Amino acid sequence: MNTMDVAIIGGGPAGLSAALMLGRARKQTVVIDEGRPRNAVTHEAHGFLTRDGISPGELKRIAKEQLSVYPSVTQLEDTVVSITGEDGSFLLETAAGTKITSRKLLFAVGMKDRKLDIPGLIEVYGKSAFVCPYCDGWELRDKQLVVINRGATLMHFAPLLSGWTNRFIVCTNGPDELSEAEREDLRSHHIPLYETPIRAIVSKEGMVSRVELEDGTGIPCEGIFFKPELVPGTDLPQTLGCRLTDMGIMEVDEFGKSSVPGIYAAGDISSFMQQAIFAAASGAKAGAMINGELNQEAWRSVG
Secondary structure, X not given: OEEEEEEEEOXXXXXXXXXXXXXXXXXXXXXXXXXXXXXXXXXXXXXXXXXXXXXXXXXXXXXXXXXXXXXXXXXXXXXXXXXXXXXXXXXXXXXXXXXXXXXXXXXXXXXXXXOOOOOOHHHHEXXXXXXXXXXXXXXXXXXXXXXXXXXXXXXXXXXXHOOOOOOEEEEOOOOOOOOHHHHHHHHHOOOOEEOOOEEEEEEEOOEEEEEEEOOOOEEEOOEEEEOOOEEEOOOHHHHOOOOEOOOOOEOOOOOOEOOOOOEEEOHHHHXXXXXXXXXXXXXXXHHHHHHHHHHHHXXXXXX
């Protein structure tokens, strides 16, 4: 049985950043990561100061290499399948049968994409189809794009994207879920809207050339932004009683503390700001808060 101060489930920017903070604070920490990140389709990470344009894989390699300096940090490639216990004494079991006890938990598992059900979308995802203009809008600036989105999120996304390009067409892939006032808002900004379902996305070597609708309409484009359908990377927080928001992410306070004592969350599992730099920052903050909580408990236990 391995005994740890902190078990971190998930080894992306959030989990690794938390591990660095905890390792430097001399806390026995294990990072358990299954090695299947959502950003595996991404060739370059952007907006990360000093690392703009780095591949997510290289960013992770550097982080893991730097963590290896700290003997209190253990890195384990495995999947946590069950967690029981409570604050101060959690018991984790992995798919490989490893059992770990830990005083605190940090979920940094991120989110996962539901199956991409538009034919041809998986072939362009991460190459010419993206989800975040902060990450990839610069590369698609002033280009002719198709936005696959609908409803309230579309009316948030369209003004946001206009900072990079005003040359885009909206495909809602079914009913647009908009009010007449919202449709008029799009028309006033000269943004065409198509509700006809998408038949296929046509591309070559990952570069989109057009979006074909079921009625035969072809829409030429040089890139796509689409709204992903996301689910948490694990349902373990729910089994432990952690509350989720209406968006399906873990409910945490400003320091990453969940609704259950001893359990924290960082990164995409706890934020709608899904960028590597935000994840890393939230991981560092959660790591510091966990360390402070452990130190306070140790301080109070004396005498």
